[in-house]
Amino acid sequence: MDDSEQSTSSDNDEFRPVKAETVLPTKTVGIECLKEANPETMSPHRNIFKWFARRPTSATRLALLASILPEETTNDELLKLMCIGPNKELNGSISNYVLQKYSTKDDRDGSVEEHFGYEYPHRRVPSKKKLAAFHEGLKQQWGDELPTVLDPTSGGGTIPLESLRYGLPTIANELNPVAWLLNKVILDYAPTVGSIESDVKNWMGKIETEVQNDLKQYFPERSGIAPDHYYRAYSITCPSCGERLPISNRWYFNRRREAAIYPVLEEGKLKFRVIDPTKTETREGYDPSSGSVSGGDAECPFCGVVTERSQIVDLFSKGKFEFEVCGVRYEKAIGGTRYHAPTEADKGALQKARKRVESDLHLSTLLATERYEGYYDRAVPYGITQWRDVYSPRQLLTHATYLEAFNEIKRSIVEEHPEKEAELILTLLSFISVKLIRRNSRLNPITADYGSPDNMLGNNNFSFQWHFGESNLMTGTYSYQSEADNVLNSYEETVNYVSHIDDAADVHQGDAGNLPLDDSSIQSVVMDPPYGDNIMYSEIADAFHVWLREYLGDIFADAFSPPETNKTDEAVENPVIVNPKEGQSTAEAARERYEEKMRGIFSEVFRVLQPGGTLTIYFTDKEVNAWDSLTMSIIRSGFIISATHTITSEVPNRIGVQKNASADSTLLLTCRKPKRKPENRTPTLWRDIKHETRSVARRKATELLESDYNLTKTDMIISAFGPTLRVFTQEYPVVDDKDNPVRPKEALTEARAAVTEVIIDYDLSGDLETVDSLSTWYILTWLVYESENIPYDEARQLGLGVGVQIDNIKQKTKIWSKSRDDVVVKGQDYRVRDFAALEAGEKRRKRAYPVDPTDTSFDYDIDAVHAALNVLQTKGSDFAWNWLQDRDLQNSTSFKRTIESLIQVLPEEHPDRELLVNLASGKTGELLDINQETLTTKESKTTGRTTLQDFQL
Numbered sequence: 001m002d003d004s005e006q007s008t009s010s011d012n013d014e015f016r017p018v019k020a021e022t023v024l025p026t027k028t029v030g031i032e033c034l035k036e037a038n039p040e041t042m043s044p045h046r047n048i049f050k051w052f053a054r055r056p057t058s059a060t061r062l063a064l065l066a067s068i069l070p071e072e073t074t075n076d077e078l079l080k081l082m083c084i085g086p087n088k089e090l091n092g093s094i095s096n097y098v099l100q101k102y103s104t105k106d107d108r109d110g111s112v113e114e115h116f117g118y119e120y121p122h123r124r125v126p127s128k129k130k131l132a133a134f135h136e137g138l139k140q141q142w143g144d145e146l147p148t149v150l151d152p153t154s155g156g157g158t159i160p161l162e163s164l165r166y167g168l169p170t171i172a173n174e175l176n177p178v179a180w181l182l183n184k185v186i187l188d189y190a191p192t193v194g195s196i197e198s199d200v201k202n203w204m205g206k207i208e209t210e211v212q213n214d215l216k217q218y219f220p221e222r223s224g225i226a227p228d229h230y231y232r233a234y235s236i237t238c239p240s241c242g243e244r245l246p247i248s249n250r251w252y253f254n255r256r257r258e259a260a261i262y263p264v265l266e267e268g269k270l271k272f273r274v275i276d277p278t279k280t281e282t283r284e285g286y287d288p289s290s291g292s293v294s295g296g297d298a299e300c301p302f303c304g305v306v307t308e309r310s311q312i313v314d315l316f317s318k319g320k321f322e323f324e325v326c327g328v329r330y331e332k333a334i335g336g337t338r339y340h341a342p343t344e345a346d347k348g349a350l351q352k353a354r355k356r357v358e359s360d361l362h363l364s365t366l367l368a369t370e371r372y373e374g375y376y377d378r379a380v381p382y383g384i385t386q387w388r389d390v391y392s393p394r395q396l397l398t399h400a401t402y403l404e405a406f407n408e409i410k411r412s413i414v415e416e417h418p419e420k421e422a423e424l425i426l427t428l429l430s431f432i433s434v435k436l437i438r439r440n441s442r443l444n445p446i447t448a449d450y451g452s453p454d455n456m457l458g459n460n461n462f463s464f465q466w467h468f469g470e471s472n473l474m475t476g477t478y479s480y481q482s483e484a485d486n487v488l489n490s491y492e493e494t495v496n497y498v499s500h501i502d503d504a505a506d507v508h509q510g511d512a513g514n515l516p517l518d519d520s521s522i523q524s525v526v527m528d529p530p531y532g533d534n535i536m537y538s539e540i541a542d543a544f545h546v547w548l549r550e551y552l553g554d555i556f557a558d559a560f561s562p563p564e565t566n567k568t569d570e571a572v573e574n575p576v577i578v579n580p581k582e583g584q585s586t587a588e589a590a591r592e593r594y595e596e597k598m599r600g601i602f603s604e605v606f607r608v609l610q611p612g613g614t615l616t617i618y619f620t621d622k623e624v625n626a627w628d629s630l631t632m633s634i635i636r637s638g639f640i641i642s643a644t645h646t647i648t649s650e651v652p653n654r655i656g657v658q659k660n661a662s663a664d665s666t667l668l669l670t671c672r673k674p675k676r677k678p679e680n681r682t683p684t685l686w687r688d689i690k691h692e693t694r695s696v697a698r699r700k701a702t703e704l705l706e707s708d709y710n711l712t713k714t715d716m717i718i719s720a721f722g723p724t725l726r727v728f729t730q731e732y733p734v735v736d737d738k739d740n741p742v743r744p745k746e747a748l749t750e751a752r753a754a755v756t757e758v759i760i761d762y763d764l765s766g767d768l769e770t771v772d773s774l775s776t777w778y779i780l781t782w783l784v785y786e787s788e789n790i791p792y793d794e795a796r797q798l799g800l801g802v803g804v805q806i807d808n809i810k811q812k813t814k815i816w817s818k819s820r821d822d823v824v825v826k827g828q829d830y831r832v833r834d835f836a837a838l839e840a841g842e843k844r845r846k847r848a849y850p851v852d853p854t855d856t857s858f859d860y861d862i863d864a865v866h867a868a869l870n871v872l873q874t875k876g877s878d879f880a881w882n883w884l885q886d887r888d889l890q891n892s893t894s895f896k897r898t899i900e901s902l903i904q905v906l907p908e909e910h911p912d913r914e915l916l917v918n919l920a921s922g923k924t925g926e927l928l929d930i931n932q933e934t935l936t937t938k939e940s941k942t943t944g945r946t947t948l949q950d951f952q953l
């Protein structure tokens with residue numbers, strides 16, 4: 001049976017139960033989600049214009065169909081409707097078939113689709129005959145009519161697109177105008193206008209001709225070969241020697257091709273060469289992995305004097321810097337390589353572009369609007385205060401030239417095509433141009449390994465870059481033509497996906513808390529709501545909005561007339577726009593505002609849903625506070641949580657994915673709008689259900705640990721939140737012994753503690769009872785989160801669970817530091833005063849390095865361990881043996897237990913882990929009598945488990 005938690009609430013007796021309120025094939029769907037995780041196998045609508053966190057098609061179909069199908073629908077019937085499974089008779093269930101194929105995928109010949117025996121589900125929908133039967137069954141469930149499906153926060157449009165493909169009356173609403181326009185394309189234009197490729201290509205040709213004639217002079221060729229892209233950086237005047245100080249934090253152009261930038265001073269002028277750093281006989285000691293900038297400070301390569309960060313920020317904010325072109329990558333090799341130093345023609349082209357931008361009235365004022373400075377904006381301090389500042393002069397000229405060519409043909413498009421057709425053509429042409437800013441701005445770095453311009457929004461914020469990539473949009477890797485192929489191919493594939501649909505979806509743009517819909521007019525709502533402070537959608541979308549406003553402000557005036565996107569109505573934890581009450585922190589105020597906004601959305605959903613209607617919510621946020629806010633918003637809006645299900649997808653590797661690619665263990669919460677006003681319920685005492693919340697969490701964690709899934713521990717915790725919330729909401733309202741209200745956060749905290757206990761029992765070779773509380777916290781941070789970066793509140797809650805107030809020990813121990821909203825857990829090199837340096841008489845401040853390895857005793861086990869690692873590293877194993885024995889640490893059970901645990905939880909690449917293994921081996925290992933099994937447990941625990949790489953094509 002699949003890992004699924006269905007409802008047992010008596011509150012459902014008044015409803016006609018839906019499939020979501022029974023057992024669902026979540027493990028099977030999780031496998032499909034994993035198969036679809038490869039960018040090459042995703043649904044094509046995702047590539048027309050990228051948006052954030054769009055869920056895999058299979059997860060979307062499960063949420064959608066399970067919310068409206070009757071409870072008697074079998075899992076096989078559901079999976080067939082989802083197009084999961086082969087088109088043939090099976091001896092067993094589809095779930096068993098998929099699981100069997102999954103277990104033998106490593107032995108497959110051919111592609112993933114060939115091995116599983118069916119296409120990726122998003123490439124198919126049921127036949128017309130099967131859709132007709134599906135519709136008849138729905139009418140019996142929903143009173144002789146097809147249920148209308150609403151997604152009030154539709155984002156990238158995956159949910160309403162799948163609803164539309166299943167022939168259901170569909171309504172999508174989105175606040176952000178950029179995402180709304182994408183929804184308009186895939187939900188309205190694709191099914192009603194259809195194929196438009198030839199017309200778009202025709203108008204594209206006219207744009208390209210104009211642009212080529214105008215821009216070619218600014219991108220000089222070399223030996224008849226056009227430049228593909230450039231390595232760009234900056235320079236300032238060195239306050240010490242007066243020479244131009246080149247500014248970059250890394251000089252590698254392409255590490256794999258052994259191409260690096262080498263700044264030199266020739267005849268009193270700063271110049272740049274492109275060299276092979278493996279052949280640097282005359283440049284010994286040159287390391288292109290490092291640049292002139294480190295930690296924000298810049299060291300002059302010519303005089304060695306360091307200019308501090310504050311002074312550099314001041315110079316940039318005042319515009320006292322120069323743009324530099326440091327290297328050029330050409331379309332084809334010239335003299336055996338594509339990577340070359342800039343020529344005088346390249347420098348002249350930059351000056352020519354700058355003069356044109358400054359002298360042209362339109363160019364000198366284009367995008368001269370102030371940028372909204374968000375909480376995570378790291379570009380404004382460096383003088384990037386207007387949207388035009390995001391681009392170097394030639395980049396701005398390039399983007400403006402495509403805009404001008406577009407505007408020259410806009411009227412002709414409107415006159416020659418029907419209204420909707422013209423709108424579609426103009427929109428797709430705009431998408432092509434505007435998508436190009438992602439890799440052609442001052443905010444996109446060069447990727448060291450591939451030497452290409454990276455995505456400026458790779459971290460979902462605006463970060464200043466010490467160097468940046470500039471693309472030649474007329475040709476090459478990230479050209480207008482290549483982006484056009486991407487957009488048009490994706491759109492035409494999407495048209496094929498909805499070719500069987502006659503009617504478009506209703507697409508609205510506005511606040512989800514104020515929908516233009518009648519009371520009780522919707523049967524089912526399926527939504528993927530915004531997640532706390534995870535992504536500031538409007539702030540990021542402004543980068544696209546300001547350009548789409550230039551392109552389409554007269555076509556879609558209501559959406560794009562405002563100079564920036566709507567941040568007032570956005571349901572996110574935005575600390576910039578709140579006014580904290582007395583005694584309230586900015587973060588607390590932002591959280592409170594987010595909860596109010598979400599309650600407003602759910603209350604509006606409650607209004608438009610008919611009594612007995614279903615609300616199904618995706619949620620994947622890893623922070624307890626976000627879950628707490630979501631659950632309270634749902635309950636206070638009047639909904640009853642009737643079922644929870646966990647869709648669990650695996651991750652590429654246990655280590656190496658924590659920051660940017662953590663697994664999507666998605667929780668589906670299915671709720672009901674009561675048919676009658678619920679009676680006032682007698683509050684439940686928290687102490688009466690506390691044990692049950694822990695029990696269900698432990699059962700869920702144990703089930704997942706015993707499965708074939710290679711989950712991160714944080715995803716294991718999320719998976720346990722579902723059954724925990726079900727227990728809590730069934731007993732709501734909940735109060736403590738003093739009759740004070742208890743929030744869902746308390747239950748989730750218990751769940752996390754229970755899962756942590758299970759993980760300790762499973763992953764560690766022994767308990768931590770003898771280890772002090774701070775060292776236990778340190779071990780658990782690595783065990784549970786598998787990363788040095790941990791959300792602050794999660795780290796704080798974990799500390800409270802073992803008796804540590806992490807704020808109280810931060811300065812004294814230096815065991816963690818703060819980075820944005822994260823705790824960064826520190827290793828021995830950050831905390832220990834170097835033993836060899838101390839012997840040499842070097843003064844190292846105790847405050848900066850709190851652990852002194854010359855001490856004979858230590859306050860915490862982790863201090864003793866870190867000190868031992870420093871001694872081993874600086875003095876060797878013989879000295880370390882004596883050092884350990886002098887302090888009698890070989891007889892300290894807690895010291896040895898800390899070593900064993902850290903070996904098991906630290907990632908392979910962590911510098912302390914190799915030292916720990918060395919300490920536990922050889923002569924020192926014999927002295928300590930460390931359990932040698934701990935040296936192999938880490939690897940063997942994951943042997944045989946499957947990763948995303950197994951599904952690469």
